[in-house]
Amino acid sequence: MQVGQKPESSRVALDVFDRAPVGVLVTRGKDHRLLYINDAFRAMAGNRPIGAPAWKALRDILGPDFPGVLGDVLTTGETVCVDEVSATVADPGGGPRERLFRVSLSGIPLPGGESGLLAVAQEATAQEVTAQEVTGRADAMPRTRDLEKELRRLQRRYRSMAWAGAHMVWVTGPDGEVREVSRGWQRISGQTLEESRGYGWLRALHPEDRERALDAWTRAVELANPVWEQVFRVAASDGAYRHIRFRAVPVYEDGAVVEWVGASADVEQEWQEERRRRLLDLAAAAATDITNLEEMCQAIAGVIVPELADACHIYLLPESSGSLPHTPIVTECAAAAVRPGLPTLPPRRKEYHPVDSGFVRAVRRRGPVHVSFPPGRPPFPCADKVTKWLAEARSHSMALLPIVVEGEVAAVVATAVCGERPPIAPDDVHLMREMLDHAHDAISKALRFRRTQRVALALQHSLLAEPPHISGLELAARYQASPTAAEIGGDWYDAFQLSCGALNVVIGDVAGHDLAAAVSMSQVRNMLRALAVDRELEPPADVLRRLNRALETLNGESTATCVLTRLERDRDGVWQLAYSVAGHPPPLLVTGDGQGRFLEDAGNPLLGLYHGRPWTSAVAPLPPHSTLLLYTDGLIERRGEDLGEGLERLRRCAEPLAREPLGRFCDELLTEMPVTGEDDVAMIALRVPSPA
Structure with missing residues (x-):
């Protein structure tokens, strides 16, 4: 065979690479004999002898290590890309000189059922010199991706052309059993005529498609559909599955179906693009x-x-x-x-x-x-x-x-x-x-x-103190950040014991959901502690009144809501709760037998607004084994819903949990309440022990 001549078997399929903008060569068999090279490769590296082993014909480009690489690619089928191959080849305009190539290798099916290798080469000498002059280094990754993309494009082109001639015609009897198949079906499936007869053609389909194909074809034959068309996966001769479109029509004589004539075509590329x-x-x-x-x-x-x-x-x-x-x-x-x-x-x-x-x-x-x-x-x-x-x-x-x-x-x-x-x-x-x-x-x-959001949540928890351990009482607190907000919020809770033995439990919410709200929240919380400790016997309403005046020292636009409670025993040892509410949802009291009610006798305007009305407090007894819940509005508010509906929903959810451990009481409320996620939720709960 003369140098540069294309073998007969390559003239139909391999000539799709003739006009490729990169160098292409194809080898055949395990000894990797050169089967085809295109004009772009000849322009880069000169002509090469067709039929010679690739390692010998391309020794100056592939180097001594490439015979092993060629064998690995043919065995595993995995693509191998080498970004820089240094070779001394003849310059198209003069003598030999050092040049750089990028080479990508992958397997390729050949006519006649053989396997071969497809190599795509691109000269990188000029780009490498330019990259080194501009940046002092070679950024190879984008160029490697471009070469891989070109390789995939050429592989798709070859496969489409190789299978374009695999047009398959088949004939069945009136009952749908295959009688005749064309050589096209034998070429693609590897089945003989005898293997395809009857319903033997189903064995060439993917196992997951066989039952569906049998059901669809049987139903079409029974109903004598004017046109039957389906797409199934067929095992090709190279072992890979390809999508084949089956289309058949009935042939009538004297009003009865005497046979079916069908044609099949490879639609793999169309199916892949659609998918x-x-x-x-x-x-x-x-x-x-x-x-x-x-x-x-x-x-x-x-x-x-x-x-x-x-x-x-x-x-x-x-x-x-x-x-x-x-x-x-x-x-x-x-x-x-x-x-x-x-x-x-x-x-x-x-x-x-x-x-x-x-x-x-x-x-x-x-x-x-x-x-x-x-x-x-x-x-x-x-x-x-x-x-x-x-x-x-x-x-x-x-x-x-x-x-x-x-x-x-x-x-x-x-x-x-x-x-x-x-x-x-x-x-x-x-x-x-x-x-x-x-x-x-x-x-x-x-x-x-x-x-x-994680950073904000960590900061939020750092600003919230753990409830103290008080002998004879249970305390539990929870904080759930809004999943839709990335910044820290203004919700807070607090609990601290006074020197006189009384316990203050607080819940509050500063307007806003950003760093400024968090700073204001920290200031309000600390001021409230200081004011409550300063005058321990002062009613909660007076503490909130003084806090409202102190807020004027922050900025005139800060507003907040708050519930301040004071818990202590009376002379008979019964726990009493003194409380005051400033623009906040009311506390919920759930007795040990599961009866819930809101404490609404001490309502005041929200903090940060001046008003001339007196601030009010109220006192309520806490029965044995009762639970007091303080919470922020994120637990009950829903867009477009009246606040009373949210409060009623909270009461219904809390009552069956009256005898649950306090921690589970809080967790179940967070789980069962349909919170919107638009706002943070803070809660703190207190449980009075039973007389025993």
């Missing part, structure tokens, strides 16, 4: 319509499963974990989706990932880790629960994709396939990366919001 658009739209919608981070992650996991994988878990990393890539990482699982029929893992769990795990490798590389392995035996250690799950589910392929936000890996998407499903394809890994790219801005915003 890609649909999944990208679903991922974008999940990120656009949802603001809560956990819900957003769950929606994205639900898009990936079962379309691209059998399981998807999304892990949130602690801050700064990306700066310590050589240490184990403890993560929080924010979302999980598993195909029905597979074992599940506990949601919202913490997981420990060893330093040599694939998880840490993905964080360290800031790029995908994609592996296939024997069922249940990954090539690297995993978290203990994940290792057990992989074995139980017989998982054999994984892809770990990191999400980078502001230079740090903030989350990792872990996917897996199990059982008879084919391994995750490189194209599907790329599609998952595209999906995450489409949702990246929304995910980044939600992650930043979550981090800011």
